[in-house]
Amino acid sequence: MRESVRLAELTTLRVGGPATVAECATTESLVATVRALDAAEIPVLLLAGGSNLLIGDEGFDGVVVAVRTEGVEIGADGVVAEAGANWDTVVAATVAAGLGGLECLSGIPGSAGATPVQNVGAYGVEVERLLRRVRLFDRATGEIRWVAPGELGFGYRTSVLKHRADAMVLAVDYALDPGGSSAPLRYGELAVALGATNGESRPAAEVRAAVLRLRAGKGMVLDPADHDTWSAGSFFTNPVVPEARVREVRAAITAHVGEVTIPTYPAPDGVKFSAGWLIERAGFAKGFPGPSASARLSTKHTLALTNRGGATAADLVSLARTVRDGVAERFGIRMEPEPVTVGVTL
Structure with a gap:
């Protein structure tokens, strides 16, 4: 203590x-x-x-x-990691052991126990596709048991674990490819970086190296010397617009920025828009609001809010509100924060 x-x-x-x-x-x-x-x-x-x-x-x-529980056990076809294990250390260990599946999630900061809570995802892979089971401690009943993915209510960057305090993750168990092939490449930027076609698989180590390069270029790999990485990663989730409102939103974007190609993706409840794209088109450039501000958008990636060395939580909340409200005013889309907030509200 x-x-x-x-x-x-x-x-x-x-x-x-x-x-x-x-x-x-x-x-x-x-x-x-x-x-x-x-x-x-x-x-x-x-x-x-x-x-x-x-x-x-x-x-x-x-x-x-x-x-601070850090145990990692590599098996023939998967990995079991305790909740406090560094996530990228887990991914690196699986790739080094010749297992494929987690490589697209390389470089993501945080712990293994947080991955099912947030349904962590990147470069076309979400953990729900690979998760075999989660060991939970029920704080209400005192029961400890392994839980199947079907009980966790996964969605885009969410699960039933995200909005409740009584279920505490103790360990995670992921099923992986013993042949060492990556998950099928579904993310255009990564496929291009590897010279691969959509749906192709590559050696996991090759994909991991490419992901780390891409993330580092966006300030998304932790580096104490780089203030662009003093962040919570992507601060806003990509907003999902109901089908009934898609035409209205597209019209608002066109009215503001002209005829452009709008990056969208299919989603179960509508159409997913790129939060980073919306932020930039709403007039918030990289490094906003400027070099004198202690809290700024990353100079590499507009989706990250960063601490330039002297920011307070209040500074970051103010910046988040400015960006969120600016996007809502221009395009009629309200973005939701991805990080968990404690003692502050947006």
Whole structure:
């Protein structure tokens, strides 16, 4: 247990006020700590990689339980990782072991336990396609059990785990390709980078290297010396517009920027628009609002809100509102934040 820890030290956005932090290095200590805090009715904030969190400047009035369980077990056709394991370390280990499937998710910061919560995805792959099971601790009943993906209600960047506090991920189990081939390449930018055709597979190591290059070029691979990576990754999810409103939205875009090719993607509940594209076309350039601001859009990627070294949570919230409201005013689309917010509201 550590008192008065600045949570800015534990998040990739490097903002967040003070709190008491309990570091748990084993699953047993993690479960016991959370059980004890729940029994004492002390508020708990679970934190692992800290890459998808925006914590307020006042901190957290309770105990932050830092998940530091790091076990990774590679099998013949998959991997089991404890919740606190660094996600990219897990991906690298599977590729090195000759297993394919996770390579498109290389370079994503955060922990293995967060991947099913957010239904993490990138370059055409989402974890729900590969997930075999999740080990959960039910804080309400005390039960610990393995849960099948069908119970998790996956959607675009969401699951039933994202909006509830009683189910705590302890471990994840992914089924992978023992032949070492990548997932079929479905993302145009990555396929072009590899000189591949849509749906083709390549050696997982080759795809991982290409993904890391692409992500680094967008400031999406953590680097303490690069303030473009002092972020929570993509701050807004790509908005899904219901079919009934698509024509209206397209007309608003055309009225504002003229006749252009609008990048859209099919979605179960409508049509998905590119959040980064919308932000740029709404007039928010890379580096907005300018070099003197402590919170700015990344100079490499407009979808990331970044801390240039002295930003507060309030600064980032203000920037997020400006961008969100600007897109809504111009195009009639309200974008939703991807990071979990604690002690702040947008």
